[in-house]
Structures are given as C-alpha cells and as structure tokens.
Amino acid sequence: MFRNRKIVLDSRPIDKVSPGNFRLVEDTLPAPGPGQVVVRHHYLSLDPYMRGRMSDAKSYAAPQPLGETMIGGTVGEVVASENPRFAPGDFVVGMGGWQLYGSSDGRGLNKVDVKAIPLQAYLGPLGMPGVTAWWGLNTIIAPKAGETVLVTAATGAVGSVVGQLAKLAGARAIGVAGGPEKCIYATEELGYDACVDHKSARFAEELKAAAGKGIDGVFExxxxxxFLQALRRLNDFARIAVCGLIASYEGPTTPLPDMRIFLVRRIKVEGFIVSDHLDAWPRAIGELAGHAAAGRLRWRETVRQGLDSAPQAFIDLLHGGNFGKMLVKMI
Known part of the structure; x- marks a missing residue:
C-alpha cells in the first residue's frame, strides 16, 4: 500500500480559475496487480491546455471530470511492478496527473534515459511542449533559410523551442514576450534576433521595427x-501555426481581424493539437534529444515545491507568472 495525496477538480471555474476550484484528497494506492506498475512522481507538468479541460464546453478532448485527479504529465520512478516491461528503478514519463503516486497498466508510459538529460526535461523540451514546437514549426510554417518567423510567448515551454529550431533552420527569429527580463533572455540565451515586449506602450511600433521586411511565419x-499586430506585418504567402490563445483563456476572446488580409496576402492558417500526431513523436523527440545532447537546445524552468503548490502555480501560469516551463517538484 502507498499513502497517496492527489488534487481533484472540485468545481468548474465560472470566470477565472481560483484555488477553490481544487480539492486535496488523501487516500491509499494498492500494490500493483498483474500487468500493473506504481510510479512515484518526481515532477508534475503544468500546461495551458488544462484550463480548457476544466470547462465542460465541447472541445477537442473530453472535459476533466469533477471529483477526479486533475490531468497532467508526470515523470517519476517505478517503485513497484508486475509488468515485464518495467522494473523498479526505471524512470518513466506519462500522464500520471496531480498526485504523488500513479498506477498504470503500462499503456502511455515510456522509459526515459536520465544519464545525459535531466528527468524533468521530458516534460519540457523533450516532451509534449518540445514536440508541439517541432511539429508546428516544421509542418505548418516550414521556414526557409532567410525567412522571418515570429513566436509569441517566446520564452515559454513551447515558444523557447520554436525560436531555437527556427534559427537552426536558417530563419530569422523574432520573439514576443512579457517584460524586459524575458526579452533579454530570448536574445542573449535563446538566440532570437529580436524580442519585443508586449507590455511596452510602444509595442506596435517596436514590432514593426523588428519585423523589418515583414513576417513569413507566425507561431501563435x-x-x-x-496576434492582431503580427497580422499587419505579414508577407504574401505567410503561414500561421495556431498552437494556443492563452490571452483569451481567462478573459475576452481575441477580436476577429479584418478577414481580407488572409485573402489578399494568401495566408495559410492552421490550428493544431499535437496529440493528433502521435506518429511524429519518436522522430521529433529523437531530433530534439540530439540538439539537447549537442548543446544546441537551451531551456529554462520555473519550479514550485510540493503538490500543495500546484493550484496557485497553475493560476500563475495562466497569467504569465512562469519563466520557461512550469513544473511542480513532488519529491
């Protein structure tokens, strides 16, 4: 038996998410049965998609059920196993949720190598955010050498990888981030050619200057x-990969632009959900791991301590309170 603690969704947010929407539950997890494994989670990933799951509105995935453990990616160590694919001491990544321990039949659980790469990186640049960046950039934007790619939330878990991959492809990368510190990190550490602070009173002018001869790809x-300002700077035949719209998750929806721009500039716009493209994950992670091992891929993390910190950390994430990947350290 394992003494477990978990956080469940207790109520659906009416407007903004609050700590009162969550509830801490203590229970016990039985020893694994035939084919099962028990994993002690070391890190929990917090991601913007979770906000959509908290709503019961129709979406690309089923809503998070009330009274059940919040969904979430985890990395941890196998502590008990009755599954021949896993042994105690193996490190694994999966969707263990907001809890200290997880039980699984092994499906959706993958062993990871922690000798050269930190365990938590499999929730960031070598996990779902990294694959999201890789797929959206390479498949939708497909930048050519010399083109200009704009990345919003440029220093976040996804955006930081997009910018670096765009540079590796020979493109010029422009970031948009919130605050001077993040913009300095974008240019000096991640290699962006320019970064514009969206909190600046002169944001529109500064973006125009950074765009130079125009933008060929937008990772949104x-x-x-x-987004509205970026549209004004688009070149003919630009491509837009719509990954997220976090500005409207807890506030007014993004105003619709003048749709003529998509016609007259022949713009390609494609929204995507990376879980629709699981066949691409092995190749993406292989390439990302190669870049990481060679020192070509950098990342930053915001780490909160303890399961109890998860609700507030998630709320902070929705309002830009993270610098890089938002994680909760569970052990």
Whole structure:
C-alpha cells in the first residue's frame, strides 16, 4: 500500500480559475496487480491546455471530470511492478496527473534515459511542449533559410523551442514576450534576433521595427493584441501555426481581424493539437534529444515545491507568472 495525496477538480471555474476550484484528497494506492506498475512522481507538468479541460464546453478532448485527479504529465520512478516491461528503478514519463503516486497498466508510459538529460526535461523540451514546437514549426510554417518567423510567448515551454529550431533552420527569429527580463533572455540565451515586449506602450511600433521586411511565419501561442499586430506585418504567402490563445483563456476572446488580409496576402492558417500526431513523436523527440545532447537546445524552468503548490502555480501560469516551463517538484 502507498499513502497517496492527489488534487481533484472540485468545481468548474465560472470566470477565472481560483484555488477553490481544487480539492486535496488523501487516500491509499494498492500494490500493483498483474500487468500493473506504481510510479512515484518526481515532477508534475503544468500546461495551458488544462484550463480548457476544466470547462465542460465541447472541445477537442473530453472535459476533466469533477471529483477526479486533475490531468497532467508526470515523470517519476517505478517503485513497484508486475509488468515485464518495467522494473523498479526505471524512470518513466506519462500522464500520471496531480498526485504523488500513479498506477498504470503500462499503456502511455515510456522509459526515459536520465544519464545525459535531466528527468524533468521530458516534460519540457523533450516532451509534449518540445514536440508541439517541432511539429508546428516544421509542418505548418516550414521556414526557409532567410525567412522571418515570429513566436509569441517566446520564452515559454513551447515558444523557447520554436525560436531555437527556427534559427537552426536558417530563419530569422523574432520573439514576443512579457517584460524586459524575458526579452533579454530570448536574445542573449535563446538566440532570437529580436524580442519585443508586449507590455511596452510602444509595442506596435517596436514590432514593426523588428519585423523589418515583414513576417513569413507566425507561431501563435497567445492571441490578443500581439496576434492582431503580427497580422499587419505579414508577407504574401505567410503561414500561421495556431498552437494556443492563452490571452483569451481567462478573459475576452481575441477580436476577429479584418478577414481580407488572409485573402489578399494568401495566408495559410492552421490550428493544431499535437496529440493528433502521435506518429511524429519518436522522430521529433529523437531530433530534439540530439540538439539537447549537442548543446544546441537551451531551456529554462520555473519550479514550485510540493503538490500543495500546484493550484496557485497553475493560476500563475495562466497569467504569465512562469519563466520557461512550469513544473511542480513532488519529491
């Protein structure tokens, strides 16, 4: 038996998410039965998609059920196993949720190598955010050498990888981030050619200057005013990969642009959900791991301590309170 603690969704947010929407539950997890494994989670991933799951509105995935453990990616160590694919001491990544221990039949659980790469990186640049960046950039934007790619939320878990991959492809990368510190990190550490602070009173002018001869690709994570301003700078035949619209998750929806721009500039716009493309994950993770091992891929993390910190950490994530990947350290 394992003494477990977990956080469940207790109520659906009416407007903004609050700590009161969650509830801490203590229970016990039985020893694994035939084919099962028990994993002690070391890190929990917090991601913007979770906000959509908290709603019962129709979406691309089923809503998070009330009274059940919040969904979430985890990495941890196998502590008990009756599954021949896993042994105690193996490190694994999966969707263990907001809890200290998880039980699984092994499906959706993958062993990871922690000798050269930190365990938590499999929730960031070598996990879902990294694959999201890889797929959206390479498949939808497909930048050519010399083109200009704009990335919103440029220093976040997804955006930071997009910018670096765009540079590796020979493109010029422009970031949009919130605050001077993040913009300095984008240019000095991640290699962006320019970064514009969307909190600046001169944001529109500064974006115009950074765009130079125009933008050929947009990796959109935010929506709102940054997206509307980016549209004004698009070149003919630009491509837009819509990954997220976090500006409208807890506020007004992004205003619709003048649709003529998509026609007259022949713009390609495609929204995507990376879980629709599981066949691409092995190749993506292989390439990302190669970049990481060679020192070509950098990342940053915001780490909160303890399961109890998860609700507030998630709320902070929705309002830009993270610098890089948002994680909860469970052990």
């Amino acid at each position: 994570n935010v929506g709102g005013e940054p």
